[in-house]
Protein backbone atom coordinates (compact mmCIF):
# COMPACT_ATOMS: atom_id res chain seq x y z
CA UNK A 1 0.00 0.00 0.00
CA UNK A 2 2.23 2.84 -1.18
CA UNK A 3 1.20 6.38 -0.22
CA UNK A 4 1.58 7.29 -3.92
CA UNK A 5 -1.54 5.38 -4.90
CA UNK A 6 -3.69 7.88 -2.98
CA UNK A 7 -4.86 11.27 -4.21
CA UNK A 8 -4.05 12.74 -0.82
CA UNK A 9 -2.11 11.56 2.25
CA UNK A 10 -2.62 13.45 5.47
CA UNK A 11 -1.66 13.26 9.09
CA UNK A 12 -2.02 15.43 12.18
CA UNK A 13 0.60 18.04 13.01
CA UNK A 14 1.61 16.35 16.26
CA UNK A 15 2.57 13.17 14.39
CA UNK A 16 4.61 14.52 11.52
CA UNK A 17 7.96 14.23 13.27
CA UNK A 18 6.84 11.74 15.88
CA UNK A 19 9.62 10.18 17.90
CA UNK A 20 9.44 6.87 19.66
CA UNK A 21 10.06 7.02 23.39
CA UNK A 22 11.01 3.36 23.38
CA UNK A 23 8.45 2.41 25.96
CA UNK A 24 5.88 0.75 23.78
CA UNK A 25 3.86 -0.90 26.44
CA UNK A 26 4.54 -2.57 29.70
CA UNK A 27 1.24 -4.38 30.17
CA UNK A 28 0.17 -6.55 27.32
CA UNK A 29 2.16 -6.22 24.11
CA UNK A 30 5.57 -6.90 25.53
CA UNK A 31 6.96 -9.93 27.23
CA UNK A 32 8.14 -9.41 30.80
CA UNK A 33 11.67 -8.59 29.73
CA UNK A 34 11.40 -6.85 26.40
CA UNK A 35 9.43 -5.96 23.32
CA UNK A 36 8.18 -9.17 21.76
CA UNK A 37 9.28 -9.91 18.17
CA UNK A 38 7.44 -12.21 15.78
CA UNK A 39 9.50 -14.72 13.80
CA UNK A 40 9.06 -12.47 10.75
CA UNK A 41 10.30 -9.43 12.70
CA UNK A 42 13.35 -11.37 13.81
CA UNK A 43 14.14 -12.58 10.28
CA UNK A 44 13.81 -9.02 8.93
CA UNK A 45 16.16 -7.67 11.60
CA UNK A 46 18.69 -10.39 10.90
CA UNK A 47 18.53 -9.77 7.15
CA UNK A 48 19.11 -6.03 7.54
CA UNK A 49 21.57 -5.97 10.42
CA UNK A 50 23.75 -8.97 9.79
CA UNK A 51 25.25 -7.40 6.64
CA UNK A 52 27.78 -5.38 8.67
CA UNK A 53 29.85 -5.96 11.80
CA UNK A 54 28.19 -2.98 13.50
CA UNK A 55 24.77 -4.41 12.69
CA UNK A 56 25.78 -7.81 14.04
CA UNK A 57 26.85 -6.13 17.28
CA UNK A 58 23.48 -4.39 17.50
CA UNK A 59 21.71 -7.72 17.10
CA UNK A 60 23.84 -9.40 19.74
CA UNK A 61 23.50 -6.56 22.22
CA UNK A 62 19.80 -5.81 21.87
CA UNK A 63 17.94 -9.00 21.06
CA UNK A 64 17.10 -11.44 23.81
CA UNK A 65 16.38 -15.06 22.86
CA UNK A 66 14.61 -17.42 25.24
CA UNK A 67 13.40 -21.01 24.94
CA UNK A 68 9.91 -22.10 25.92
CA UNK A 69 9.03 -25.45 27.55
CA UNK A 70 8.94 -27.13 24.13
CA UNK A 71 12.35 -25.84 23.10
CA UNK A 72 11.01 -23.16 20.72
CA UNK A 73 12.96 -19.91 20.44
CA UNK A 74 11.27 -16.58 21.23
CA UNK A 75 12.91 -13.26 20.53
CA UNK A 76 12.41 -9.85 22.03
CA UNK A 77 14.14 -6.47 22.10
CA UNK A 78 15.92 -5.96 25.39
CA UNK A 79 14.77 -3.21 27.71
CA UNK A 80 17.14 -1.03 29.68
CA UNK A 81 16.99 -0.61 33.45
CA UNK A 82 14.52 2.28 33.05
CA UNK A 83 12.27 0.03 30.88
CA UNK A 84 13.15 1.94 27.71
CA UNK A 85 13.92 0.09 24.47
CA UNK A 86 17.60 -0.65 23.95
CA UNK A 87 17.41 0.67 20.35
CA UNK A 88 16.41 4.12 21.57
CA UNK A 89 19.11 6.78 21.14
CA UNK A 90 19.86 9.48 23.70
CA UNK A 91 17.89 12.06 21.73
CA UNK A 92 14.92 9.70 21.63
CA UNK A 93 15.16 8.51 18.06
CA UNK A 94 14.90 4.88 17.10
CA UNK A 95 18.38 3.75 16.00
CA UNK A 96 16.86 0.98 13.87
CA UNK A 97 14.70 3.45 12.01
CA UNK A 98 17.59 5.88 11.60
CA UNK A 99 19.80 3.14 10.20
CA UNK A 100 17.46 1.23 7.89
CA UNK A 101 14.19 3.17 7.77
CA UNK A 102 10.62 2.04 8.49
CA UNK A 103 10.80 -1.36 6.74
CA UNK A 104 13.10 -2.81 9.40
CA UNK A 105 10.88 -1.91 12.33
CA UNK A 106 9.22 -4.77 14.21
CA UNK A 107 5.51 -5.05 13.43
CA UNK A 108 4.57 -3.75 16.86
CA UNK A 109 6.66 -0.60 16.41
CA UNK A 110 5.58 0.14 12.85
CA UNK A 111 1.93 -0.09 13.81
CA UNK A 112 1.79 1.25 17.36
CA UNK A 113 0.75 3.96 18.04
CA UNK A 114 -0.24 4.86 14.47
CA UNK A 115 -3.70 4.28 13.12
CA UNK A 116 -3.97 4.00 9.36
CA UNK A 117 -7.28 4.78 7.67
CA UNK A 118 -8.24 4.84 4.03
CA UNK A 119 -11.11 7.23 3.42
CA UNK A 120 -12.07 7.02 -0.25
CA UNK A 121 -8.88 8.02 -2.07
CA UNK A 122 -7.22 9.57 0.97
CA UNK A 123 -4.68 7.94 3.27
CA UNK A 124 -4.92 9.22 6.85
CA UNK A 125 -2.49 8.62 9.68
CA UNK A 126 -3.63 9.32 13.21
CA UNK A 127 -2.66 7.65 16.49
CA UNK A 128 -3.83 6.17 19.72
CA UNK A 129 -2.94 8.18 22.82
CA UNK A 130 -1.95 4.96 24.59
CA UNK A 131 1.64 5.96 23.79
CA UNK A 132 3.11 8.43 26.29
CA UNK A 133 4.67 10.51 23.52
CA UNK A 134 1.52 10.80 21.38
CA UNK A 135 -0.51 11.64 24.50
CA UNK A 136 1.99 14.39 25.40
CA UNK A 137 2.14 15.90 21.93
CA UNK A 138 -1.57 15.63 21.20
CA UNK A 139 -2.68 17.30 24.42
CA UNK A 140 0.03 19.90 24.94
CA UNK A 141 0.82 21.23 21.46
CA UNK A 142 -1.68 23.97 20.53
CA UNK A 143 -1.23 23.14 16.81
CA UNK A 144 -1.48 19.40 17.37
CA UNK A 145 -4.76 18.86 15.56
CA UNK A 146 -3.94 20.75 12.36
CA UNK A 147 -4.13 18.43 9.37
CA UNK A 148 -0.93 18.40 7.31
CA UNK A 149 0.35 16.44 4.30
CA UNK A 150 1.95 13.16 5.33
CA UNK A 151 5.77 13.41 5.18
CA UNK A 152 7.50 10.98 2.84
CA UNK A 153 8.61 7.73 4.51
CA UNK A 154 6.36 8.22 7.53
CA UNK A 155 4.97 4.71 7.23
CA UNK A 156 6.23 1.55 5.57
CA UNK A 157 4.59 0.71 2.24
CA UNK A 158 3.29 -2.61 3.49
CA UNK A 159 1.75 -1.36 6.73
CA UNK A 160 -1.79 -2.74 7.01
CA UNK A 161 -4.68 -0.34 7.43
CA UNK A 162 -6.97 -0.25 10.45
CA UNK A 163 -9.99 1.18 8.65
CA UNK A 164 -11.25 1.40 5.11
CA UNK A 165 -14.19 3.68 4.37
CA UNK A 166 -15.73 3.14 0.96
CA UNK A 167 -17.24 6.46 -0.04
CA UNK A 168 -19.13 4.74 -2.89
CA UNK A 169 -20.84 2.33 -0.50
CA UNK A 170 -24.55 1.72 -1.06
CA UNK A 171 -25.33 2.70 2.51
CA UNK A 172 -25.33 6.52 2.94
CA UNK A 173 -24.17 6.07 6.56
CA UNK A 174 -20.81 4.96 5.14
CA UNK A 175 -20.86 6.84 1.84
CA UNK A 176 -21.41 10.20 3.57
CA UNK A 177 -18.72 9.54 6.17
CA UNK A 178 -16.32 12.21 4.95
CA UNK A 179 -18.92 14.99 4.94
CA UNK A 180 -20.43 14.07 8.30
CA UNK A 181 -17.09 13.73 10.04
CA UNK A 182 -15.94 17.03 8.49
CA UNK A 183 -18.99 18.66 10.08
CA UNK A 184 -18.05 17.19 13.47
CA UNK A 185 -14.50 18.55 13.07
CA UNK A 186 -15.90 21.94 12.17
CA UNK A 187 -18.20 22.04 15.22
CA UNK A 188 -15.31 21.02 17.49
CA UNK A 189 -13.26 23.93 16.16
CA UNK A 190 -15.77 26.69 16.90
CA UNK A 191 -13.43 28.23 19.40
CA UNK A 192 -15.74 31.13 20.21
CA UNK A 193 -17.73 28.62 22.24
CA UNK A 194 -16.66 26.67 25.33
CA UNK A 195 -15.97 22.96 24.96
CA UNK A 196 -19.26 22.00 26.64
CA UNK A 197 -21.21 23.91 23.97
CA UNK A 198 -19.16 22.39 21.17
CA UNK A 199 -19.91 18.93 22.53
CA UNK A 200 -23.56 19.87 22.76
CA UNK A 201 -23.52 21.03 19.11
CA UNK A 202 -22.24 17.65 17.93
CA UNK A 203 -24.76 15.81 20.14
CA UNK A 204 -27.59 18.03 18.88
CA UNK A 205 -26.56 17.46 15.26
CA UNK A 206 -26.27 13.69 15.84
CA UNK A 207 -29.68 13.49 17.50
CA UNK A 208 -31.35 15.42 14.66
CA UNK A 209 -29.99 13.17 11.91
CA UNK A 210 -30.39 9.89 13.86
CA UNK A 211 -33.84 9.00 12.49
CA UNK A 212 -32.72 8.84 8.85
CA UNK A 213 -28.94 8.52 9.10
CA UNK A 214 -27.86 5.24 10.68
CA UNK A 215 -26.26 1.91 9.80
CA UNK A 216 -29.62 0.36 8.91
CA UNK A 217 -30.76 3.06 6.48
CA UNK A 218 -30.27 2.53 2.76
CA UNK A 219 -32.51 5.28 1.39
CA UNK A 220 -30.95 8.33 -0.18
CA UNK A 221 -30.67 10.74 2.72
CA UNK A 222 -28.58 13.44 1.04
CA UNK A 223 -31.26 16.13 0.86
CA UNK A 224 -32.28 15.62 4.52
CA UNK A 225 -28.61 15.65 5.47
CA UNK A 226 -27.97 18.82 3.45
CA UNK A 227 -30.84 20.46 5.27
CA UNK A 228 -29.27 19.54 8.65
CA UNK A 229 -25.83 20.80 7.59
CA UNK A 230 -27.41 24.13 6.66
CA UNK A 231 -29.35 24.22 9.92
CA UNK A 232 -26.42 23.67 12.29
CA UNK A 233 -24.15 25.97 10.29
CA UNK A 234 -26.41 29.01 10.64
CA UNK A 235 -24.76 31.32 13.22
CA UNK A 236 -28.19 32.32 14.58
CA UNK A 237 -29.18 28.69 15.16
CA UNK A 238 -25.88 27.95 16.89
CA UNK A 239 -26.32 30.97 19.13
CA UNK A 240 -29.83 29.85 20.04
CA UNK A 241 -28.71 26.25 20.70
CA UNK A 242 -25.86 27.57 22.86
CA UNK A 243 -28.31 29.78 24.75
CA UNK A 244 -30.73 26.89 25.37
CA UNK A 245 -27.90 24.63 26.47
CA UNK A 246 -26.47 27.20 28.92
CA UNK A 247 -29.86 27.40 30.64
CA UNK A 248 -30.11 23.68 31.37
CA UNK A 249 -29.22 22.97 34.99
CA UNK A 250 -29.11 19.32 35.93
CA UNK A 251 -28.57 17.60 39.23
CA UNK A 252 -24.82 17.27 39.68
CA UNK A 253 -25.41 14.33 41.96
CA UNK A 254 -27.29 12.47 39.24
CA UNK A 255 -24.42 13.12 36.82
CA UNK A 256 -21.97 11.76 39.37
CA UNK A 257 -24.13 8.70 40.05
CA UNK A 258 -24.29 7.97 36.35
CA UNK A 259 -20.53 8.21 35.92
CA UNK A 260 -19.92 6.23 39.12
CA UNK A 261 -22.12 3.40 37.85
CA UNK A 262 -20.46 3.30 34.45
CA UNK A 263 -17.03 3.34 36.07
CA UNK A 264 -17.91 0.72 38.62
CA UNK A 265 -19.31 -1.56 35.92
CA UNK A 266 -16.32 -1.41 33.72
CA UNK A 267 -13.31 0.67 34.52
CA UNK A 268 -12.66 -0.35 38.09
CA UNK A 269 -12.97 -4.08 37.39
CA UNK A 270 -11.69 -4.65 33.90
CA UNK A 271 -8.87 -2.12 33.41
CA UNK A 272 -5.18 -2.95 33.33
CA UNK A 273 -3.32 -3.15 36.69
CA UNK A 274 -1.65 0.19 36.05
CA UNK A 275 -4.97 1.77 35.15
CA UNK A 276 -6.57 0.41 38.31
CA UNK A 277 -3.68 1.85 40.32
CA UNK A 278 -4.29 5.22 38.66
CA UNK A 279 -7.99 5.03 39.47
CA UNK A 280 -7.21 4.31 43.12
CA UNK A 281 -4.81 7.26 43.24
CA UNK A 282 -7.54 9.43 41.82
CA UNK A 283 -10.11 8.21 44.38
CA UNK A 284 -7.60 8.76 47.19
CA UNK A 285 -7.19 12.29 45.81
CA UNK A 286 -10.94 12.74 46.40
CA UNK A 287 -10.45 11.61 50.00
CA UNK A 288 -11.11 7.84 49.76
CA UNK A 289 -9.65 5.53 52.38
CA UNK A 290 -7.56 2.88 50.68
CA UNK A 291 -6.49 -0.45 52.16
CA UNK A 292 -5.55 -3.86 50.83
CA UNK A 293 -9.17 -4.67 50.04
CA UNK A 294 -9.89 -1.57 47.98
CA UNK A 295 -11.12 1.98 48.48
CA UNK A 296 -14.11 3.35 50.34
CA UNK A 297 -15.75 6.73 49.93
CA UNK A 298 -19.30 8.07 49.76
CA UNK A 299 -20.63 9.63 46.58
CA UNK A 300 -21.45 12.96 48.31
CA UNK A 301 -17.86 13.36 49.40
CA UNK A 302 -16.51 12.50 45.93
CA UNK A 303 -18.94 14.94 44.37
CA UNK A 304 -17.98 17.79 46.70
CA UNK A 305 -14.26 17.20 46.17
CA UNK A 306 -14.68 16.70 42.43
CA UNK A 307 -16.51 20.01 42.15
CA UNK A 308 -13.85 21.79 44.23
CA UNK A 309 -10.98 20.43 42.14
CA UNK A 310 -12.81 21.08 38.87
CA UNK A 311 -13.66 24.64 39.89
CA UNK A 312 -10.13 25.46 41.02
CA UNK A 313 -8.24 24.00 38.06
CA UNK A 314 -10.79 25.16 35.46
CA UNK A 315 -10.53 28.72 36.78
CA UNK A 316 -6.72 28.62 36.76
CA UNK A 317 -6.26 26.84 33.41
CA UNK A 318 -9.43 27.25 31.32
CA UNK A 319 -7.68 27.35 27.92
CA UNK A 320 -5.36 24.49 28.67
CA UNK A 321 -8.14 22.16 29.84
CA UNK A 322 -10.30 23.14 26.89
CA UNK A 323 -7.39 22.39 24.58
CA UNK A 324 -6.62 18.97 26.10
CA UNK A 325 -10.22 17.82 25.86
CA UNK A 326 -10.86 19.30 22.40
CA UNK A 327 -7.71 17.62 21.10
CA UNK A 328 -8.75 14.33 22.63
CA UNK A 329 -12.17 14.58 21.00
CA UNK A 330 -10.80 15.52 17.55
CA UNK A 331 -8.20 12.75 17.75
CA UNK A 332 -10.95 10.29 18.62
CA UNK A 333 -13.07 11.42 15.65
CA UNK A 334 -10.09 10.88 13.38
CA UNK A 335 -8.82 7.57 14.76
CA UNK A 336 -12.14 5.84 15.59
CA UNK A 337 -14.51 6.21 12.64
CA UNK A 338 -18.13 6.50 13.72
CA UNK A 339 -19.28 3.73 11.36
CA UNK A 340 -18.41 1.16 14.04
CA UNK A 341 -21.53 2.30 15.88
CA UNK A 342 -25.11 1.84 14.71
CA UNK A 343 -25.81 5.56 14.79
CA UNK A 344 -23.96 8.79 15.36
CA UNK A 345 -25.51 9.53 18.74
CA UNK A 346 -24.34 6.19 20.21
CA UNK A 347 -20.86 7.00 18.97
CA UNK A 348 -20.93 10.49 20.51
CA UNK A 349 -22.35 9.05 23.73
CA UNK A 350 -19.39 6.71 24.12
CA UNK A 351 -16.99 9.57 23.43
CA UNK A 352 -18.73 11.72 26.06
CA UNK A 353 -18.44 8.91 28.61
CA UNK A 354 -14.71 8.72 27.87
CA UNK A 355 -14.35 12.48 28.32
CA UNK A 356 -16.27 12.34 31.63
CA UNK A 357 -14.18 9.44 32.95
CA UNK A 358 -10.95 11.15 31.93
CA UNK A 359 -12.05 14.33 33.73
CA UNK A 360 -12.97 12.32 36.81
CA UNK A 361 -9.52 10.70 36.94
CA UNK A 362 -7.64 13.90 36.16
CA UNK A 363 -9.39 16.07 38.76
CA UNK A 364 -8.92 13.30 41.36
CA UNK A 365 -5.17 13.25 40.70
CA UNK A 366 -5.08 17.05 40.89
CA UNK A 367 -7.16 17.02 44.09
CA UNK A 368 -4.53 14.75 45.63
CA UNK A 369 -1.79 17.37 45.12
CA UNK A 370 -0.83 19.00 48.38
CA UNK A 371 -0.06 22.71 48.95
CA UNK A 372 -1.06 23.70 45.42
CA UNK A 373 -1.95 27.23 46.54
CA UNK A 374 1.66 27.85 47.49
CA UNK A 375 2.97 26.86 44.07
CA UNK A 376 3.74 29.37 41.34
CA UNK A 377 2.20 29.32 37.88
CA UNK A 378 5.02 27.33 36.34
CA UNK A 379 4.86 24.65 39.00
CA UNK A 380 1.09 24.38 38.69
CA UNK A 381 1.36 24.11 34.90
CA UNK A 382 3.85 21.31 35.26
CA UNK A 383 1.57 19.43 37.70
CA UNK A 384 -1.41 19.82 35.39
CA UNK A 385 0.48 18.71 32.27
CA UNK A 386 2.07 15.75 33.96
CA UNK A 387 -1.22 14.41 35.34
CA UNK A 388 -3.18 15.13 32.15
CA UNK A 389 -0.69 13.30 29.91
CA UNK A 390 -0.28 10.35 32.26
CA UNK A 391 -4.02 9.98 32.89
CA UNK A 392 -4.77 10.19 29.15
CA UNK A 393 -2.10 7.65 28.23
CA UNK A 394 -3.16 5.14 30.88
CA UNK A 395 -6.84 5.64 30.10
CA UNK A 396 -6.30 5.22 26.33
CA UNK A 397 -4.15 2.17 26.88
CA UNK A 398 -6.72 0.65 29.15
CA UNK A 399 -9.62 1.05 26.72
CA UNK A 400 -7.49 0.40 23.64
CA UNK A 401 -5.86 -2.81 24.84
CA UNK A 402 -8.79 -4.37 26.58
CA UNK A 403 -11.85 -5.05 24.41
CA UNK A 404 -13.61 -6.59 27.43
CA UNK A 405 -13.48 -3.26 29.20
CA UNK A 406 -15.27 -1.51 26.37
CA UNK A 407 -17.89 -4.27 26.23
CA UNK A 408 -18.53 -3.82 29.96
CA UNK A 409 -18.84 -0.08 29.59
CA UNK A 410 -21.11 -0.33 26.52
CA UNK A 411 -23.46 -2.78 28.18
CA UNK A 412 -23.67 -0.58 31.26
CA UNK A 413 -24.43 2.48 29.16
CA UNK A 414 -27.13 0.53 27.31
CA UNK A 415 -28.58 -0.75 30.59
CA UNK A 416 -28.82 2.85 31.79
CA UNK A 417 -30.90 3.65 28.71
CA UNK A 418 -28.64 6.57 27.89
CA UNK A 419 -29.75 7.20 24.34
CA UNK A 420 -31.25 10.65 24.03
CA UNK A 421 -30.05 14.23 23.84
CA UNK A 422 -30.87 14.96 27.54
CA UNK A 423 -28.59 12.07 28.52
CA UNK A 424 -25.80 13.67 26.51
CA UNK A 425 -26.35 16.88 28.48
CA UNK A 426 -25.80 14.91 31.69
CA UNK A 427 -22.50 13.65 30.41
CA UNK A 428 -21.37 17.02 29.03
CA UNK A 429 -22.18 18.89 32.21
CA UNK A 430 -20.28 16.44 34.40
Ligand code: SF4
Pocket residue numbers: 020021022023024035077085086087088089093094095096097105106109
Ligand atom coordinates in the same frame (compact mmCIF):
# COMPACT_ATOMS: atom_id res chain seq x y z
S1 SF4 B 1 12.63 -0.59 18.15
FE1 SF4 B 1 12.61 1.58 17.74
S2 SF4 B 1 10.42 2.09 17.40
FE2 SF4 B 1 10.50 0.09 18.45
S3 SF4 B 1 10.37 0.60 20.65
FE3 SF4 B 1 12.54 0.46 20.13
S4 SF4 B 1 13.14 2.58 19.70
FE4 SF4 B 1 10.90 2.48 19.57
